[in-house]
Amino acid sequence: MTTTIQIDNETKRKLFNLKLKLEKEKGNAVTYNELIIYLLENQNNYLTNRVNMKEFREFEGILPESAVEEYWREKKRDLEREERKAPLKKEKEA
Numbered sequence: 001m002t003t004t005i006q007i008d009n010e011t012k013r014k015l016f017n018l019k020l021k022l023e024k025e026k027g028n029a030v031t032y033n034e035l036i037i038y039l040l041e042n043q044n045n046y047l048t049n050r051v052n053m054k055e056f057r058e059f060e061g062i063l064p065e066s067a068v069e070e071y072w073r074e075k076k077r078d079l080e081r082e083e084r085k086a087p088l089k090k091e092k093e094a
Contacts, residue, residue, distance in 0.1 A: 007015070015035065022038060023030045030038075 015032065018039070019030055019032065019035045022035060
């Protein structure tokens with residue numbers, strides 16, 4: 001079953017550009033349905049790995065609380081990873 005969705009021209013342009021990039025990456029044609037499935041399957045990675053704080057704030061109040069919590073968990077993990085690699089405080093020798 002197919003359905004129709006309405007999007008503005010700017011969103012259509014952005015989807016088209018993403019579609020072209022995905023086609024180049026895969027090496028074959030991609031339908032808009034496949035593109036949307038790809039975006040949905042990879043949304044968590046996008047939110048936690050690619051969205052900087054400025055972009056994240058633009059979504060404030062739109063995202064579910066679970067997405068906000070996931071963002072802060074991921075941010076905490078990043079900081080802990082950095083601290084392990086280059087500690088701010090030297091550990092005392094025993």
